Amino acid sequence: MPPSIRSEGSALISSVDDVLWNEMAVVELKAQLKSRSLPVSGVKAVLIQRLEEHQPSSHPSTLPSNKKSKYFTKEYKNPSTPLKGAGEFGTAEETPKPKTPTKLSSKKKSPSVTPEKKGSVMKTPTKRKPPAKSKSTSPRKKRIKIEPGSLDPPENWERIYKLVEELRLDRSAPVDTDGGHELPEKHLGPVVHRFQILTALMLSSQTKDAVVGATMRDLQKHGLTVENINNTDPETLNGLIGKVGFHNNKTKFIKQSAEMIVSQYNGDIPPTADEMMKLPGVGPKMAFIVEHVAFDTVSGIGVDTHMHRMFNDLKWVDSKTPEQTREQLEGWLPKGRWGEINVLWVGFGQEVQQQKEKMLRKALACGSPKEALGLVQKLRLDVKKEAKRFGLEEEMKSVMDE
Secondary structure (H helix, E strand, C coil): CCCCCCCCCCCCCCHHHHHHHHHCCHHHHHHHHHHCCCCCCCCHHHHHHHHHHCCCCCCCCCCCCCCCCCCCCCCCCCCCCCCCCHHHHCCCCCCCCCCCCCCCCCCCCCCCCCCCCCCCCCCCCCCCCCCCCCCCCCCCCCCCCCCCCCCCCCCCHHHHHHHHHHHCCCCCCHHHHHCCCCCCCHHHCHHHHHHHHHHHHHHHCCCCHHHHHHHHHHHHHHCCCHHHHHHCCHHHHHHHCCCCCCHHHHHHHHHHHHHHHHHHCCCCCCCCHHHHCCCCCCCHHHHHHHHHHHHCCCCCCCCCHHHHHHHHHCCCCCCCCHHHHHHHHHHHCCHHHCCCHHHHHHHHHHHHHHCHHHHHHHHHHCCCHHHHHHHHHHCCCCHHHHHHHCCCHHHHHHHHCC
């Protein structure tokens, strides 16, 4: 309830009346101010002060000289002097009668309205937006692993495979001279030979075979044994392999692998692909190739980016990563070809991309030249453009007209 309205002859505001203003919420004080046509802006203390200052002039709200208002610092010595602001309504006779105060609701306050502390600024409550619903409410399907031999092979794959074997009979691609299977030193014994195979494959990632070959020869001059590499400081090793891609990471991986081989595998590389993949920097591609070359065992296909691109171009797989390509290939390719496919097709891809004239001449000279030209065209070699560039237009025209 608001403070009781006093008559002219009534006593001054009681302490109970004074307390009632303070006990009212801000919204209630603003309602009282609005009913008196007074401004409703400001913090709670200002609203109370405004209500006290603008009591109707017919009921002057003065304070005794020996009492200070809770919200005033000025002491009024003359009780008959009206408070500041009374003049806005003119004389006491001209002051309009106050409107009946709005009856306060007995209902429970809305939870969105928080009573303000003295001196604080009231903030407009904001509603929290509900969390956005996921577009896909269905659980994500787990990818089913493709088991070897569970897929139907592509149409005419064997004919294309045999054609590639014919085009690769000369074994003249970069991988044939600087690949991981050719570089290691066999005369130093099987243990050193196996460690050098692993090292060559670790160096080959994101690096051309010619650079890997030169780096391997530098390491062999330094002494490419697991014990010597384990004892070589990282700065020296990094200098020796500085020409390969990502040599800083490869230095760390080779050093860590050498330490693990010495401490956990008695100085020899792990005998299985699964164990090799525990070594730092060794993934499925490296592990399966090393397993085949070093131990003559095949448990998977080593697929690099060249093979991944070519087999998608040929529609032999429909994959987004080399690992998916490997799994799909193993789903239909006979296991007897798993070990040979890497060197065969990596070398073919190198010639198609890097040795275009040689590949065109081999295609024109093979037993099925028209089919061979169609194959390399599928693998992104522009046969017409390159034939014109190398003066092979007449040969190609005669083949295509047959």
